[in-house]
């Protein structure tokens with residue numbers, strides 16, 4: 324079998340000193356909870372498994388709905404959980420309530436801060452954002468607390484795009500101002516002469532879901548559409564008839580600018596004094612993204628200087644904005660109170676989308692819209708299921724072999740596979756190895772959300788290596804090997820020739836097997852628990868150990884002996900269904916040919 328090594332795929336090393344509290348009954352598990360949610364059919368099928376087992380005294384989890392949610396979503400939630408609809412909570416009230424809740428659902432009006440996660444005492448397992456933007460949720464804090472954040476990214480796209488186009492047309496034709504004027508008893512036909520859209524250039528900044536829908540509609544209005552988005556595909560733009568251009572070109576050539584990017588460090592105040600100065604005189608701006616992408620004071624200056632002729636804004640840095648805000652009160656500015664997602668249809672859709680995601684996550688199903696965790700496609704999960712189990716068990720075994728576990732710092736994981744490196748997603752496997760390594764030696768529960776964070780926090784450096792082997796690529800993996808460097812072992816035979824604790828496993832007929840301990844080949848299915856004994860190879864050993872266990876009614880599920888050569892050193896691996904008593908283990912240790920032994924819980 325030919326093999327060669329490729330460089331480590333991942334290297335997670337960082338020591339953090341702070342201790343975070345983590346949920347007490349929340350873990351990734353594939354064995355018992357592999358169910359695929361088929362609910363969000365519009366979404367690309369990408370899933371995350373999260374198991375949450377705690378619930379309230381009534382046996383049902385409690386979901387706090389902190390902002391108004393569509394009826395259909397509430398109905399879904401009520402079928403599974405105790406639903407507490409408490410709107411307009413102060414930050415203090417939210418922090419008080421949250422310790423009694425397993426899930427929280429919000430829109431953009433609630434700040435889910437670090438304090439919220441800290442106040443939950445580890446009970447909060449899922450935050451559902453009933454909409455797209457998650458800038459009101461402290462994602463880092465959620466991840467540190469092992470709390471999954473899911474959103475509803477698709478149901479309000481069209482509503483937001485329609486609102487953008489509505490603002491565009493309303494702004495160009497002074498609809499809001501003219502309406503107010505007529506209601507005030509005036510008839511100012513000359514004052515409210517507008518501008519036409521047809522033939523004008525509109526720059527869509529952020530060519531994602533909403534941006535591309537706006538672009539489509541703007542094309543329908545006869546506009547020339549250009550877009551700027553450093554991450555968008557040129558093919559997708561071309562398919563809609565849109566030219567992707569640089570930011571500089573977009574802002575310098577546009578008659579209208581429509582903003583559709585998320586608020587990030589890079590987009591914060593992306594429209595500012597400097598960028599306004601580069602725009603065409605008389606440009607008109609629409610913002611249905613986030614208020615923070617515009618420097619609002621600079622916009623007022625640009626309006627007053629005549630650089631910006633008009634603006635139409637649905638979103639503001641501070642919501643609601645101050646009543647005396649110069650921007651809001653500006654006569655050439657049209658405003659709406661963050662209504663982009665607020666259509667009957669979008670709110671029903673969002674409510675269903677988020678309720679399904681939250682209920683699914685609480686049930687231990689696969690969350691399609693996880694924001695703070697790697698998502699693994701369903702078909703990959705199905706295929707990796709037995710390897711995920713193998714990964715966790717190898718981690719558990721390896722760490723239990725360490726003498727004095729505090730020194731576990733460097734772990735190397737090798738995946739032997741005939742697949743190309745980019746055809747094997749190891750994130751889930753790494754998370755499960757981390758879980759296996761950490762859980763037996765701490766009170767921390769590790770899941771896919773917090774595994775990398777927890778490893779870093781404990782100063783655990785996990786490097787991954789792919790070993791490409793010949794063979795059929797139908798099987799995702801040939802074997803997984805876990806090595807712990809620079810430690811002593813309570814079972815010296817687990818130390819390989821190169822000095823690390825080494826365990827290796829394979830999946831056989833769908834069942835994870837331990838196939839190597841140190842330099843010894845064994846073959847024992849990873850079910851129940853395991854006793855490893857090093858002995859001088861000789862007849863009758865299996866019988867002797869088997870009868871000690873049999874006397875105590877401990878059922879042996881598997882036995883295998885790996886030896887260097889006949890009658891030389893050998894390692895016997897014995898799978899047991901039950902935990903033998905201390906006395907039985909002591910008797911095994913007293914069998915004359917046995918030089919060392921260890922009992923390992925899976």
Ligand SMILES: NC(=O)c1ccc[n+]([C@@H]2O[C@H](COP(=O)([O-])OP(=O)(O)OC[C@H]3O[C@@H](n4cnc5c(N)ncnc54)[C@H](O)[C@@H]3O)[C@@H](O)[C@H]2O)c1
Nearest residue numbers: 456483529530531532533552554583584585611612663664
């Ligand atoms: N007003 C509302 O009620 C409302 C409703 C829905 C969405 N939104 C907001 O609209 C925005 C877009 O939502 P979406 O669903 O289309 O998100 P999306 O993720 O599908 O699209 C965002 C796009 O912005 C691009 N982008 C990121 N950084 C950029 C940069 N520096 N310059 C240019 N483009 C950049 C991304 O590549 C992506 O294509 C978000 O801020 C969202 O919160 C508002």
Ligand SMILES: O=C(O)[C@H](O)COP(=O)(O)O
Nearest residue numbers: 430431453454455456664
């Ligand atoms: O990000 C979003 O989905 C929109 O801004 C809508 O926010 P909302 O749910 O508060 O209306």
